[in-house]
Amino acid sequence: xxxxxxxxxxxxxxxxxxxxxxxxxxxxxxxxxASDMAGLSQVYxxxxxxxxxxxxxxxQDRTLPVAETPLGLLVRQDRGGDEVWQxxxxxxxxxxxxLTRDGRAIHRDVKVSHDGRRxxxxxxxxxxxxxxxGAIDLETGEIQRWLDVGGYWTWLGWxxxxxxxxxxxxxxxxxxxxxxxxxxxxxxxxxxxxxxxESAAWVGGHLLVLSDLERDFVGLLDVxxxxxxxxxxxxIDEAHDVVALKPHPGGRRLAAVVNQGAYDSLxxxxxxxxxxxxxxxxxxxxxxxxNTSDPPQHLAWSPDGxxxxxxxxxxxxxxxxxxxxxxxxxxxxxxxxxxGLVAPEQIFYRSFDGLQVPALxxxxxxxxxxxxxxxxxxxxxxxxxxxxxxIAMWNAAGFDVLAANVRGSTGYGAAYHSLDxxxxxxxxxxxxxxxxxxLRATGAATQLIAMGGSYGGFMTLAxxxxxxxxxxxxxxxxxxxxxHSFLRNTSGWRRSxxxxxxxEPEGPDGTFLAEFSPLRRSxxxxxxxxxIHGRNDVRVPVGEARQIHExxxxxxxxIFDDExxxxxxxxxxxxxxxxxxAFVQERLDPGWTG
Numbered sequence: 001x002x003x004x005x006x007x008x009x010x011x012x013x014x015x016x017x018x019x020x021x022x023x024x025x026x027x028x029x030x031x032x033x034a035s036d037m038a039g040l041s042q043v044y045x046x047x048x049x050x051x052x053x054x055x056x057x058x059x060q061d062r063t064l065p066v067a068e069t070p071l072g073l074l075v076r077q078d079r080g081g082d083e084v085w086q087x088x089x090x091x092x093x094x095x096x097x098x099l100t101r102d103g104r105a106i107h108r109d110v111k112v113s114h115d116g117r118r119x120x121x122x123x124x125x126x127x128x129x130x131x132x133x134g135a136i137d138l139e140t141g142e143i144q145r146w147l148d149v150g151g152y153w154t155w156l157g158w159x160x161x162x163x164x165x166x167x168x169x170x171x172x173x174x175x176x177x178x179x180x181x182x183x184x185x186x187x188x189x190x191x192x193x194x195x196x197x198e199s200a201a202w203v204g205g206h207l208l209v210l211s212d213l214e215r216d217f218v219g220l221l222d223v224x225x226x227x228x229x230x231x232x233x234x235x236i237d238e239a240h241d242v243v244a245l246k247p248h249p250g251g252r253r254l255a256a257v258v259n260q261g262a263y264d265s266l267x268x269x270x271x272x273x274x275x276x277x278x279x280x281x282x283x284x285x286x287x288x289x290x291n292t293s294d295p296p297q298h299l300a301w302s303p304d305g306x307x308x309x310x311x312x313x314x315x316x317x318x319x320x321x322x323x324x325x326x327x328x329x330x331x332x333x334x335x336x337x338x339x340g341l342v343a344p345e346q347i348f349y350r351s352f353d354g355l356q357v358p359a360l361x362x363x364x365x366x367x368x369x370x371x372x373x374x375x376x377x378x379x380x381x382x383x384x385x386x387x388x389x390x391i392a393m394w395n396a397a398g399f400d401v402l403a404a405n406v407r408g409s410t411g412y413g414a415a416y417h418s419l420d421x422x423x424x425x426x427x428x429x430x431x432x433x434x435x436x437x438x439l440r441a442t443g444a445a446t447q448l449i450a451m452g453g454s455y456g457g458f459m460t461l462a463x464x465x466x467x468x469x470x471x472x473x474x475x476x477x478x479x480x481x482x483x484h485s486f487l488r489n490t491s492g493w494r495r496s497x498x499x500x501x502x503x504e505p506e507g508p509d510g511t512f513l514a515e516f517s518p519l520r521r522s523x524x525x526x527x528x529x530x531x532i533h534g535r536n537d538v539r540v541p542v543g544e545a546r547q548i549h550e551x552x553x554x555x556x557x558x559i560f561d562d563e564x565x566x567x568x569x570x571x572x573x574x575x576x577x578x579x580x581x582a583f584v585q586e587r588l589d590p591g592w593t594g
Contacts, residue, residue: 011577016574017389018036018037019318019387020044020334022297024066025309026068028047029048039570039571040062041064042055042063043064049328053333056090059077061079062292067112067119069112069117071117072092073089073090074110074119076088080561081563082538087121087136099138099141105126109121109154111155118137129491129492129495131151131152132145133146133181146181146182152496153168154169154170165181167181173378173497174195174417176197177197178190191209191230196218198211199245203248203254204247204251206271207222208235210244212414213231217414222274236258236267236269241259241410243258244287244295248305252270253270253271254271255301263284264285266324280310282310284314286313287310287311288311288319313386315341320333341395342395344403351434352427357431358412359402362391362394362400362403363400363444364400370400370448370584371399372451373402373404373432373448374404375452375459376456377452377456379428380410382405382409384411389573390451391403397581397585402435404431404432404435406429407424408428423512425512433463433466433467433470436450436463447588452477455480457476457480460475464525465518472587473530475584476530477533478533478545479548481518481519482517482518483503484514486540486544487513494539529552532576533558533559534562535559535560535562
């Protein structure tokens with residue numbers, strides 16, 4: 001069997017690779033963007049491709065650009081990873097002026113109006129569970145309330161004249177009701193039969209939305225101007241989700257991004273005819289996204305419409321900002337290409353009930369070896385061929401990785417991501433164990449390690465209790481250990497969405513939620529367990545980590561005081577995931593050497 005030489009890169013090199021993302025083109029021909037070159041996300045200005053980037057308003061907290069306005073660069077910032085996003089403006093001299101005044105409120109879904117003087121947003125005054133929709137004056141910071149009726153609301157897009165907006169009320173992360181909203185709070189239903197409307201843009205008299213109206217996948221629709229409850233035409237309608245749209249400044253074209261599995265397809269559409277004009281010739285890859293941003297925020301036309309900027313990455317190339325038309329690279333946050341990285345193979349394996357489960361197999365060579373089964377968060381998430389420094393670290397150390405998109409994952413249609421709802425939750429756990437069994441049965445893996453973050457942390461703990469003898473080690477990162485305590489202690493603004501997906505612990509759902517809680521069966525865990533968490537996590541409170549650590553003898557716990565839902569600061573990433581690698585190496589069968 002072929003044995004491939006291991007990468008010479010050290011874990012700290014792979015865990016601290018910088019990216020560039022969130023392109024905001026400037027009217028002067030340059031570019032603002034975010035990068036973690038300084039160890040965490042900061043804002044930079046770039047005057048041209050391959051120029052030296054200038055860091056603006058340096059901070060010890062995450063700072064992300066939103067949009068260029070006549071009043072300065074609009075940015076958002078949180079503290080210690082707490083996700084309580086505040087808004088500010090950076091002036092021409094690089095100084096930051098705070099705009100928002102409620103330090104307990106999260107200000108999210110920020111969309112700047114066409115005149116650049118206001119921004120629509122959702123916020124929760126004083127940190128309350130319900131969300132208000134309003135428009136903030138970017139000069140004074142005053143917020144005009146448009147809607148305050150309770151519930152989880154999001155601002156999707158402005159009408160071109162600023163006199164209305166498209167908004168949505170979320171019932172779950174994958175179910176919403178959309179409306180046209182007036183400044184006086186009047187709501188008019190939009191695409192009433194849709195399960196989900198998740199993006200909107202007015203351009204040239206057209207209202208374009210991303211929705212799964214009457215379909216299993218999210219498509220690109222043109223809303224009927226005479227009857228907004230229906231679509232007048234479908235611009236992209238196929239068995240793949242459209243994940244981003246970005247109208248051209250001239251109003252006759254638009255860019256759209258289609259999720260085609262491991263990779264994205266970036267397309268240009270002619271708006272009058274609805275015809276596809278072409279597709280980007282960028283190397284196989286996808287638009288960057290993370291748990292603080294979505295694909296549309298990483299795609300932007302220059303004000304003159306001459307360039308389409310995109311934060312583009314692949315498993316072997318960390319995100320950089322490119323001109324999608326020419327392929328010209330504007331940023332070099334990650335430095336020179338990294339040697340020895342592994343591109344995944346897209347595979348399917350058969351689960352317990354015959355379901356074909358998609359996965360990405362990062363295999364160094366054909367020699368059987370210890371393999372990490374990697375579970376994504378969500379559950380409304382998807383493992384794709386992004387650059388993942390953690391996966392690269394495992395490969396460089398001689399481990400294969402299988403990233404399983406168990407039932408409940410997005411990207412494969414509404415029917416697939418509903419297969420783990422509520423009472424069906426444990427079927428996704430059984431999918432996770434079948435991934436390990438498939439690796440063993442095919443001879444690809446020797447020992448198995450389970451690892452995941454957030455919901456993937458729950459999956460890690462759950463497979464350890466579902467089939468204890470299958471796993472040698474588990475690594476739980478910001479994961480859920482007990483559904484009752486998680487839903488009791490998570491932030492109030494998240495609870496309603498999570499209950500709709502997982503179940504109501506105080507009602508009849510409480511029985512199966514207890515049954516599906518790994519903490520309640522932790523006595524059967526035989527794998528070595530490492531638990532990693534951020535103290536400021538508002539999504540999965542740190543108590544989840546403490547209680548599973550206390551319940552599993554011999555487990556190890558790492559808590560980071562300056563992190564939230566995930567480990568993002570470079571020094572912390574080196575400590576956390578470097579320890580994860582060492583933890584596994586110390587506990588594997590001594591007969592194996594990487």
